[in-house]
Amino acid sequence: MSFESQEKSLRELCESLLRDGKVKSVAGFGPQSPDTGLSPPLIAKTAGNAKRLSWNSRCVPSIARYLIGRDGPAAIAAKPCDARAVASLVTERQLERKDVFIIGMECAGMTDGSGAPLRACAECGTRRAPVCDAEITGAPETARGTRDAAEDFSPERFRREMDKCILCFSCRQACYGCYCETCFMDRGVPSWQSARPDVGAKMTYHLGRAMHLAGRCVECGACENVCASGVDARYLIRAATVFVEEEYGFRAGMDAQTPSALLTFKSDDPETGFWKDGKHD
């Protein structure tokens, strides 16, 4: 039971899926970079190319987004968070369930370049994809599912993190849920951000993104994994995620049917988020 045996099974399965014409492409991970050790996303379109699919502790990128707009049915070598992202994209009508063959890769959590568990992975207790069409188990055992309890929501912390941000938008581009054709940050009419990319623009962006991801985040950590500047803004999104879970009992991507909380209207919604201490906030 190891990455190697999972990788072997994955390659065999994908080769046959492609050879038999069941799918036109497979989104997965390629051979590790000699420079960084990262397994970059790989889209295999032939059985021959499927032999290059890799599975190891550095399959870090979030890859569900590569399925959007793809021609014909596609398979995905999905970490549990990728599978949740696919399920969520199905409920949001970005993908057709029948067009995606989800290969659930049992996941021991991914690591950074030094071999330490990524923070989102250390916090994640989900080893197996909640939605899949085939499953490849055998991941090594790891202790996970722990999270620092107290969160600091002070303006000082927010400001400190925003000072580091360079507004390169890599967190948005890496996020499965940020698929808007034109992000609110790129809109000119109306212009949501100050024309000057200062700390106010950074705050608008990160708060806006957190609100847009309320109840849609699958906790993959892609936003913080890709950030070269070391910005920690995921705690904002997590606060929104926890709120939706507590108030509406909804976790994104746990199945491919339940529409997300943001896509649901209920006339008896207590609208807790708009009220504070019994008063309209």
Place this chain on the structure above:
Amino acid sequence: MTDVIGEHVFRQFLASLEPAMRLAGPVRDGKIVEFREGAPEDFVLDDSVSYKAPKEFYFPQVERLITFQDGEAESEPEPRPVAVTGARPCDLEALRVMRAVFLNGRYKDPFFEQRQARGLVIGLACDARKPGCFCDALGLDMKFSDFCDILLERARGEGAFKVTHLSGRGAEALAKFPGTADVKPAPARVGVTRGRALGLDLGRGEKEFFGLIDWEDAAAACQGCGMCTYICPTCHCFEFRDVTENGVTGRYRCWDSCMFPRFTLHASGHNPRASRAARYRQRVLHKYLYVAQNTGHIACTGCGRCVRSCPVGINIKSIVESLTEAEK
């Protein structure tokens, strides 16, 4: 007196530059190292490399050029000069490229010129090659560049630098401080020419490169973030924005990125670089073809930052190599 200077003495030298100059250098903040303004003791002068190049001290991410108020226009006052410590040879050679772009053409950029002419650049030789670095393939020496005022090389053992100066300004600054007054100029490098392994045939037209490799395939994993351009030591594209607040209008120059779809979006809605592949192709050819044709310098110094930080592992060196391979 020797040219080996204790680290604490060197930091005292930096302190002596204040308050005439602002000080900047690599600062550690959690997982990252980045160039920031700070005090001499804040700077990490070991072999760790900043994730982002120090170009912002010559070409800031956001810079107010003009203020308009009540029908009057005023240019911004000259900023206090900055002494940047810890720029690597790749960063220094990148400044040479930036200078060629901003100052050697028909139009000179006074803002860039002002910052470079009045500041002090203190280079720091690399001890070792980092993962993703390829400055050697571009003919650079990781331990030397003469495009600085003062060059530091960490002496064997801890806590000391071999210090040399490479400009009159560097010599003058060192001479003013007792502990560094005897620092000598860098020995002349006679006959040192380094081969360049990486590069395109500049005689070819751009269209030939368009069809040389499958750019869709090369950029298949690209997520279209602008990180590579923002952390790059030579990327220099910018746009202007006018912002009016409380009756005062500022004209700002802000970094732009060819990785963003809006970079080339026309008012008509047409976008000549509509796909990510076309945008990525622009990034590679701008660095290795267009700037090289226009200035004689390849606008990549092999610093490896984009290789290390790209979230999906895109490697510009491999792509240039595949172009060279396809040229044959």
